[in-house]
Amino acid sequence: MRREKNGVAIAHCECVDSTNRILLENGKAPHLFTLVADRQTGGRGRMGRKYFSYEGGLYMSVAVSLEELNIPIHLCTPVASLAVFDSLTEVGCTDLKIKWVNDILRNGKKVCGILTECRTEENGMKNIVIGIGINLKEPIEGFPEEIKDKAGYADYNDDKMILAESIVRKIGDYIKLDSIELVNKYTENLAFLGQTVTVTDYSDGNRRFEAELLGVNNDCFMRIRLNDGSERLLSSGEILS
Numbered sequence: 001m002r003r004e005k006n007g008v009a010i011a012h013c014e015c016v017d018s019t020n021r022i023l024l025e026n027g028k029a030p031h032l033f034t035l036v037a038d039r040q041t042g043g044r045g046r047m048g049r050k051y052f053s054y055e056g057g058l059y060m061s062v063a064v065s066l067e068e069l070n071i072p073i074h075l076c077t078p079v080a081s082l083a084v085f086d087s088l089t090e091v092g093c094t095d096l097k098i099k100w101v102n103d104i105l106r107n108g109k110k111v112c113g114i115l116t117e118c119r120t121e122e123n124g125m126k127n128i129v130i131g132i133g134i135n136l137k138e139p140i141e142g143f144p145e146e147i148k149d150k151a152g153y154a155d156y157n158d159d160k161m162i163l164a165e166s167i168v169r170k171i172g173d174y175i176k177l178d179s180i181e182l183v184n185k186y187t188e189n190l191a192f193l194g195q196t197v198t199v200t201d202y203s204d205g206n207r208r209f210e211a212e213l214l215g216v217n218n219d220c221f222m223r224i225r226l227n228d229g230s231e232r233l234l235s236s237g238e239i240l241s
């Protein structure tokens with residue numbers, strides 16, 4: 001099924017392997033074209049992980065055109081985090097925080113993950129796809145053992161297409177913001193701000209250490225203070241807490 005409303009085209013299907021894979025591998029889609037699935041059999045997560053994509057979630061991928069971006073590509077993930085955060089807040093979901101860089105937590109549990117992927121076509125055109133997975137309801141059979149302590153759900157029971165449309169529209173608006181405005185909005189909702197967290201640094205052999213989370217810089221890199229008092233920026237890593 002495909003619906004077009006005020007310039008936003010959203011296609012909806014029951015089950016695919018990965019909405020990101022489909023949008024990335026099928027040539028350049030129009031700006032903000034969105035594919036929504038009820039389930040995925042090969043949902044892709046960060047760092048090559050699988051993404052648990054059960055019935056009862058929202059799995060969507062949004063095509064973004066480079067020409068429409070006011071911001072650097074690496075800010076697409078923070079943009080999507082904010083769009084999801086604001087859309088869920090608008091439908092009454094409370095106690096949300098953004099966990100750097102791509103997760104939304106509710107009461108400290110992950111309810112949404114975001115994976116931005118980019119592929120360069122033979123003609124040099126870039127396909128940018130923002131993939132978003134949201135746990136809307138509790139899975140009937142519960143979350144799998146390996147994520148059950150960390151996973152939560154938004155408790156959203158209305159039409160998922162309404163939520164998807166709201167997220168796409170906000171992505172369209174936020175990619176036009178200037179980077180500083182965007183980063184300020186992002187920081188306001190950041191989890192663990194001022195707290196000591198355990199961090200994995202992907203750019204340094206996945207080294208793990210403790211640091212104080214100070215915020216993000218204008219590129220949305222994580223700003224941390226190490227135990228020796230020095231400050232550092234992390235562009236690629238993860239907070240483990």
Ligand code: BTN
Pocket residue numbers: 017018019020021040042043044045046047049051058059060061112113114115130131132133134
């Ligand atoms: C993560 O938390 O590691 C990122 C998860 C991103 C999952 C979404 S679901 C829709 C889109 N299609 C995919 O295969 N992955 C993304």
